[in-house]
Amino acid sequence: MAISGRFIYVALAALVPIIALPGALTWLLCLGILAALLAADLLLAASPQKVALQRDIPQGVRLGEPCTATLRLANESPRVLRGEAKDGWQPSAGAANALQKVSIRPGERAALSVALTPTRRGDLFTHHVTVCSFGPLGMAARQRTIQAPGVLRVLPPFHSKRHLPSKLRKLRELDGRAAVQIRGAGTEFDSLRDYVRGDDVRSIDWRATARRRDVVVRTWRPERDRRVVIVLDTSRTSASRIGDETALDTGIEASLLLAVLAERGGDRVGLLAYDRRVRAKVSSTGKGNMLNAMVQALAPLEPELIELNTADIAGAVRTVTAHRSLLVLVTSLDAGAAEEGLIPLATSLARQHVVVVASVRDPAMDAARLERTSTTAAYRAAAAEHALNRRAAITAVLQQAGVEVVDAPPQELPPALADTYIRLKAAGRL
Amino acid sequence: MSAPATIRPEAASAAQTLQKGWRKHRFWIICAAAFVLVTVIGYIASNSGGRSAGTLSISNPAPAGAQAAATILADRGVSVEESGSLAQTQDLLAVQGHGASTVLFYDPNSYLGPDRVEELAGSVRSAGGKLVAVAPGPLAAGALSPEIASAGTAAESATVQAGCSHPDAVAAETIDGGTPAPGTGATAATTPLLLFKGAQTCFIPGGMPTGGGGFLASNSAGDITALGNPGVVINQNLASRGNAALALRLLGSEPNLIWYTATIADIPVAEVPPSLSELTPSWIFPAALWLLLVAVLGMVWRGRRNGPLVSEPLPVHVKSSETLVGRARLYQDARAIDTAAAALRQATLTRLARQLRLGLAADPAAVVQAAAAATGRPPQQLHSLLLGPVPESEKQLLSMAVELTALEEDVARR
Numbered sequence: 001m002a003i004s005g006r007f008i009y010v011a012l013a014a015l016v017p018i019i020a021l022p023g024a025l026t027w028l029l030c031l032g033i034l035a036a037l038l039a040a041d042l043l044l045a046a047s048p049q050k051v052a053l054q055r056d057i058p059q060g061v062r063l064g065e066p067c068t069a070t071l072r073l074a075n076e077s078p079r080v081l082r083g084e085a086k087d088g089w090q091p092s093a094g095a096a097n098a099l100q101k102v103s104i105r106p107g108e109r110a111a112l113s114v115a116l117t118p119t120r121r122g123d124l125f126t127h128h129v130t131v132c133s134f135g136p137l138g139m140a141a142r143q144r145t146i147q148a149p150g151v152l153r154v155l156p157p158f159h160s161k162r163h164l165p166s167k168l169r170k171l172r173e174l175d176g177r178a179a180v181q182i183r184g185a186g187t188e189f190d191s192l193r194d195y196v197r198g199d200d201v202r203s204i205d206w207r208a209t210a211r212r213r214d215v216v217v218r219t220w221r222p223e224r225d226r227r228v229v230i231v232l233d234t235s236r237t238s239a240s241r242i243g244d245e246t247a248l249d250t251g252i253e254a255s256l257l258l259a260v261l262a263e264r265g266g267d268r269v270g271l272l273a274y275d276r277r278v279r280a281k282v283s284s285t286g287k288g289n290m291l292n293a294m295v296q297a298l299a300p301l302e303p304e305l306i307e308l309n310t311a312d313i314a315g316a317v318r319t320v321t322a323h324r325s326l327l328v329l330v331t332s333l334d335a336g337a338a339e340e341g342l343i344p345l346a347t348s349l350a351r352q353h354v355v356v357v358a359s360v361r362d363p364a365m366d367a368a369r370l371e372r373t374s375t376t377a378a379y380r381a382a383a384a385e386h387a388l389n390r391r392a393a394i395t396a397v398l399q400q401a402g403v404e405v406v407d408a409p410p411q412e413l414p415p416a417l418a419d420t421y422i423r424l425k426a427a428g429r430l
Numbered sequence: 431m432s433a434p435a436t437i438r439p440e441a442a443s444a445a446q447t448l449q450k451g452w453r454k455h456r457f458w459i460i461c462a463a464a465f466v467l468v469t470v471i472g473y474i475a476s477n478s479g480g481r482s483a484g485t486l487s488i489s490n491p492a493p494a495g496a497q498a499a500a501t502i503l504a505d506r507g508v509s510v511e512e513s514g515s516l517a518q519t520q521d522l523l524a525v526q527g528h529g530a531s532t533v534l535f536y537d538p539n540s541y542l543g544p545d546r547v548e549e550l551a552g553s554v555r556s557a558g559g560k561l562v563a564v565a566p567g568p569l570a571a572g573a574l575s576p577e578i579a580s581a582g583t584a585a586e587s588a589t590v591q592a593g594c595s596h597p598d599a600v601a602a603e604t605i606d607g608g609t610p611a612p613g614t615g616a617t618a619a620t621t622p623l624l625l626f627k628g629a630q631t632c633f634i635p636g637g638m639p640t641g642g643g644g645f646l647a648s649n650s651a652g653d654i655t656a657l658g659n660p661g662v663v664i665n666q667n668l669a670s671r672g673n674a675a676l677a678l679r680l681l682g683s684e685p686n687l688i689w690y691t692a693t694i695a696d697i698p699v700a701e702v703p704p705s706l707s708e709l710t711p712s713w714i715f716p717a718a719l720w721l722l723l724v725a726v727l728g729m730v731w732r733g734r735r736n737g738p739l740v741s742e743p744l745p746v747h748v749k750s751s752e753t754l755v756g757r758a759r760l761y762q763d764a765r766a767i768d769t770a771a772a773a774l775r776q777a778t779l780t781r782l783a784r785q786l787r788l789g790l791a792a793d794p795a796a797v798v799q800a801a802a803a804a805t806g807r808p809p810q811q812l813h814s815l816l817l818g819p820v821p822e823s824e825k826q827l828l829s830m831a832v833e834l835t836a837l838e839e840d841v842a843r844r
Binding site for chain 1: 435717720721738740742743746774777827831835
């Protein structure tokens with residue numbers, strides 16, 4: 001039950017007879033009239049029990065993009081449903097107009113467009129719809145909450161998409177350069193073509209030249225159909241907020257850019273989100289749009305407050321591919337977590353795979369290192385130097401074991417990782 | 431895409447709704463029930479048996495009450511009636527008939543003025559009854575009878591001899607000279623000790639001059655008596671010495687006893703200060719009450735939520751630099767100048783080695799030499815800056831940190 005401001009005004013108006021005609025009878029009369037108004041309105045209101053709901057929620061929306069969820073209300077009672085309906089979205093869904101006035105004639109339906117501007121990645125829920133049905137006088141309402149679950153999947157924003165054209169151009173240049181200039185780049189035989197001046201004489205195919213009158217050269221192209229496996233660490237170190245976003249969000253951005261690039265480059269991409277168990281697994285051997293499958297799988301990931309189980313990562317990788325592949329570990333280089341787990345893991349994996357460790361570097365650390373204006377700042381600079389020394393040491397150990405390390409601030413990690421991929425591909429190390 | 435499913439509210443039976451409501455509000459329902467239970471039990475307990483807490487009340491079994499005396503008198507065939515006002519006392523006197531009543535008058539708060547006490551004494555006299563005034567005030571004592579007058583107060587003493595020819599006093603022989611009776615060990619109740627003078631003055635405490643007052647004074651007719659020691663009548667002391675004899679003889683000589691304790695009802699209406707409701711216009715109170723009702727309705731209106739609260743699952747995010755700040759505070763709190771200096775020097779050496787292309791495993795002394803050559807600074811100075819003794823104070827640490835930065839800038843500028 002609910003009452004409206006109109007009822008309050010009527011109750012306030014009853015003050016006049018209460019003052020003008022003092023006495024118990026006036027009180028009884030006023031209270032009686034108010035009770036009668038309340039009862040009549042409640043009885044004549046359409047039953048909120050007899051409402052059928054339909055939800056129409058967009059399949060997936062990028063973080064930061066507005067969308068509209070439609071809620072259809074069908075009035076199945078014999079009276080006009082006048083009142084309000086509220087869709088119970090959780091606050092981070094950013095519902096601008098969750099509470100809306102409705103007026104539906106019997107047997108008809110109305111669509112409520114709820115404008116949503118999600119402010120958080122992941123699955124955002126609404127669990128219920130509250131229907132408040134006023135009587136014809138608009139004084140009292142019957143209110144009921146109907147359980148009507150709905151979920152909106154908010155996908156990662158993929159801001160690093162803007163780097164994609166330039167990186168793809170680099171990748172194509174790689175293709176062309178392999179054909180015209182460098183014999184060694186690329187290892188796969190592509191085709192035969194006529195010699196043009198400037199071609200490396202070492203690429204002349206003498207047997208083909210002998211069959212024809214012209215000199216023929218072999219062309220090579222970078223290897224295709226190589227495997228790229230991205231392992232995304234969702235353990236406790238991914239919960240650290242660097243800049244505006246968590247390390248996990250930056251890792252997702254970097255993974256998406258690399259995956260799209262590698263797919264366009266003709267490689268097979270697999271993705272694994274892992275802490276102590278597999279949180280998400282995507283493989284481009286599956287059918288359908290790789291990018292879509294990836295963002296759908298990555299959307300609900302949250303940092304888990306548990307330690308990364310480095311011992312089982314190799315096994316998990318083996319479930320994605322059994323072949324030699326480019327293995328990208330998106331994790332943290334922070335000391336402590338790295339020394340016990342990451343270094344033995346990366347070095348053992350590097351025996352079979354080409355391993356790249358990608359880690360987000362905190363720009364605040366570099367800023368703290370240079371700030372030396374007070375004693376407190378000097379101590380902070382010392383602490384920052386200490387952390388950077390440890391990081392540098394871990395990086396050196398990893399590089400000695402043949403592991404590539406990409407350590408960049410949040411904004412620069414995705415393009416840096418993409419560059420590393422292109423460099424490795426150009427060098428034929430995949 | 432398939433059409434979205436239609437959701438209809440599940441119809442719940444009344445029992446299910448009740449069960450749900452119970453589960454939801456169980457805590458508050460139990461709280462409210464416990465509150466009501468405690469209140470009711472407390473109310474019943476405080477009023478059970480018709481007890482009262484007043485001094486000298488015939489329904490008070492506490493040490494200061496007078497239930498014992500009243501019960502004994504009732505057992506002996508005296509009908510004891512309680513009265514709370516002068517008008518009621520006069521009514522009772524009229525009902526009980528001529529010459530059949532004793533009135534006990536107790537007015538500790540002096541609700542009755544002298545003229546009203548005089549009126550009471552007149553009523554008793556005209557009804558042919560007896561009046562026993564317990565601890566009347568000085569003005570009231572004078573108003574009872576012109577022969578009786580207040581004679582001040584007395585100090586406590588163990589016993590007081592009758593010392594007169596009043597038959598009741600003679601029968602009692604001795605009474606307590608104070609409350610609690612010294613030697614009885616009872617300490618619960620104390621009452622004032624007043625002295626009176628009359629045509630007959632009895633129980634004059636020892637040490638007082640013979641013309642002084644006593645605890646009992648009566649007029650010459652013997653129908654009006656002032657008793658200065660209420661402790662004689664209360665439960666605590668009734669069994670002590672001749673207290674009971676005196677009390678029961680004074681109060682039980684007639685078939686009826688009116689136990690009149692003056693209450694607030696005795697104050698004449700005109701003397702009560704006007705209440706707030708009399709000072710305000712008559713419509714204010716009902717209007718305010720109605721406005722209160724409207725305010726409650728307003729609260730219901732504004733306080734009704736549009737559906738249940740929605741929870742937001744908040745993931746854990748930790749600021750990355752927190753460990754850095756924590757380590758810095760640890761350094762500072764422990765004044766770990768050596769550790770801090772070592773970290774700063776190590777970092778600078780590593781960076782200089784890279785900048786001067788000496789490799790990661792370069793000897794620090796070689797780095798110092800190369801840096802001196804690059805910047806033109808004296809090698810001794812750079813050696814003491816990079817490899818010298820640990821700074822001794824925070825001030826030196828700070829200047830060293832600044833110098834290290836300056837050196838790196840110098841090398842980079844080259």
